[in-house]
Amino acid sequence: MAWEKVKLGDVSTCIQPGPFGSQLHNSDYSESGTPIIMPKDMIDGKISHSNLVFVGEEHTKRLCRHQVHSGNLMVARKGDVRKCVFITENEEGWMTGSDCLKVALKEDVCHPKFIYYQLRSPFIGRWLEKISIGATMPSINTGLLSGIELMLPPLKTQKRIADILSAYDDLIENNQKQIKLLEEAAQRLYKQWFIDLKFPGHETTKIVDGLPEGWEKEKIDAVYNIKYGKNLPKTEIKDVGKYPVYGANGIIGYYDSPNCFQKVVLITSRGNGSGDVGCTKHKESFVTNNSFIVLPNKSYNYYGFSFIYGQMNAMDFHSITTGSAQPQLTNNSISTLNVNVPPQELITNFSGIVDNYYEKIDILYNQMFCLQIARDRLLPKLMSDEIEV
Secondary structure, eight states: OOOEEEEGGGGEEEEEEOOOTTTOOGGGEESSSEEEEOGGGEETTEEOOSSOEEEOHHHHHHTGGGBOOTTOEEEESBSSTTOEEEOOGGGTTOEEOTTEEEEEEOTTTOOHHHHHHHHTSHHHHHHHHHHOBOSSSOBOOHHHHHTOEEEEOOHHHHHHHHHHHHHHHHHHHHHHHHHHHHHHHHHHHHIIIIISOOOTTGGGOOEETTEETTOEEEEHHHHEEEEEOBOOOGGGOBSSOSEEEEETTEEEEEEOOSOOBOSOEEEEOBSTTTTOEEEOOSSSBEEBTTEEEEEEOGGGTTOOHHHHHHHHHTSOOGGGOBOSSSOBOOHHHHTTOEEEEOOHHHHHHHHHHHHHHHHHHHHHHHHHHHHHHHHHHHHHHHHTTSSOO
């Protein structure tokens, strides 16, 4: 049977935005309850379960039409309008944020995962950017999203295509779980040695002015060289390229310049994630000025990635961000912080253990990168019926 051209609105029972400001205010948020999904929570096709905001039972009942259910899709209404996520059982009953659009599909004519993959295809992504409204803050609405044209094969074919692509995602997710366990192990050891002070030999080490003997306290900018990444025009960022480009929320595209950094620690400097600590996950990457790059000063050249990442993760950068509409972390505010400087031998011993964790993590990330490339190359061929299934 031939593939049929349809509009997203034709195969949807509902496409609607989340509650606007008049229906839900910031003051209605609580520390627990029903999570609200916002564009910042939409990462690589999935919903991040960290740093969520919540509303209580009263608001959930009042705004129940904005709840999402397994099999629904969500598209970012503002900002990066290419963002699309698939709602799983883990997000059942959560709420649509005001800057998102919920899509409920007619499952008797379309397979939700197939539509999800098609909306995440580069062609649809570029089209969403093209039709979005606004220069500084691109946005789409219900009408624009409803009018997106899709190619729809028979339902059986849709499911086969979705299963093929899901197999790649399952492998990627398995790697992510292993990476998380290894990172947690590294952070636990850092906490044990350098925060709880249960390092090897601590039993016989004196505490002087609150620190073990031989440790020092220094201003952070005496130990580290913390600098912005470089500004890169959006026109230079590509969907496919040689070097991943890191922005405030991870990889935002690719760039072909050889002016790249090796694996480094990053601190988000702008946006809702200001103060978040992360790192580049590839041997060579480009970092934009939405993030700080953390490197040791020359006097501390024995500080390797493992120790730097542990120390930065243990610090509270969120408490020194400024600005409410656009949170920001600055070099001036970072320079007010102090860090502990343990003896070189202790850092070397720590790195000797934890470097092995990060070597395994690097291997897993490389596998994930290859899987993502293979999936993304396969996706348009499957979606265009170039490869028969």
